[in-house]
Amino acid sequence: MSRTRDWPLYVVMAVVILFLLSPLIVVVGASVTTSSFLEFPPRGFSLKWFEEVLGQEVWTTTLITSVKLAVVSMAIATVVGIPCSIALARGDFRGRAAITAFVLSPLMVPSIVLAISLLIIYSRTGIDLPFWRLALAHGVLTAPYLIRTLTAALEQVDSSLEEAARNLGATPVGAWLRVVLPTVRPALIAAMFFAFIMSFDELVVALFLSGPRLTTLPMQIYGEIQYNLSPAIAAVSTLLIFLTVAGVLVIERVLGVRRLVR
Known part of the structure; x- marks a missing residue:
């Protein structure tokens, strides 16, 4: 009886899910069209736009550039973010709130x-x-995401565990690496993925700072949208969608998405 009464809720949920997925459906559909213009619903079915994207050096070059940039930015954000997170989560000093606001200010600017x-x-x-x-x-832009996520996770870890490890002879660094880090590792991985995705997808800063010798994938897509609105853009977006889904499946297989969310 309760399931019968809940059917309107299920309908609303289905409509909301369909609405959220509709942009992805449009992009995937537009990528397999036989037309020379970006349109939906597609005319016929063809994979020629994927062949064009994979066969053009400009797309593969910009993709590799964006991946390298995201990896380096993620590393910078991790190196800077871990000490900041430890200080903000464990420290009790004057001006802590002001320093926290300053560190997280790129999120508001x-x-x-x-x-x-x-x-x-x-x-x-x-x-x-x-x-x-x-x-x-990009490290400046992505570090606040890592700091905020990791700080929240560290605040949930009982500090007595770290103190017990130090009482047993562990150094402060050793206690953090052997006791605290395994506890917050899912949150750290999630924060690093946040940093990677934000760097990979960033456009505005890249337009100002890249120069003519460096082009990222978002910049290439932006340029194509301005001057050449072809289904190749949808093909690139579709490939990124499938790569993202594959990455999520790998994370689920290795660590578990639920652990990362927690």
Whole structure:
């Protein structure tokens, strides 16, 4: 009887899920069209746009560039974020709230403001290494996501466990690596993936700081949308969707999505 009364709720849930998935359906459908224009529903069925994307060096080059940039930015955010998270979660010092607000400020500052500020800094300091200045900028953008996620996880860990390890002879670093890190490892992995995804998908800062010698995948897609609205854009997006789904399945297989969410 209860299931009968709950059917309107199931209908609403199905409509909401369909609405959320509709952009993905449109993108995948537009990627297999035989037409030369980006349209939905597709005309016929063809994989020629995937062949074109995989056969053009510009797409593979920009994809590799974006992956390298995301990996380096994720590493920078991790190196900076772990000590900050430990200090914010374990420290009890004056000005902690102000420091927390400062560290997380890139989350509140518009990307274009941050991009212009970094462009002025790089121009005055004479830094002319497009990849590394963009990697540092992405590290600034992604570090708050890692810090916020990891700090929340560290605050849930009982500090007495770390104290017990130190009483048994472990150094502060050893206690963190052997006791605390295994406990917060799912949260750390989730935070690193946040940093990777945010860097990989970032466009505004890249437009200001990349220069003519460096093009990321979002920049290439943006340029194609402006000057050449072809189904190749949908094909690239479809490939990214399937790669994302594959990554989630691998995480589920190795660690479990539920653990990462917790």
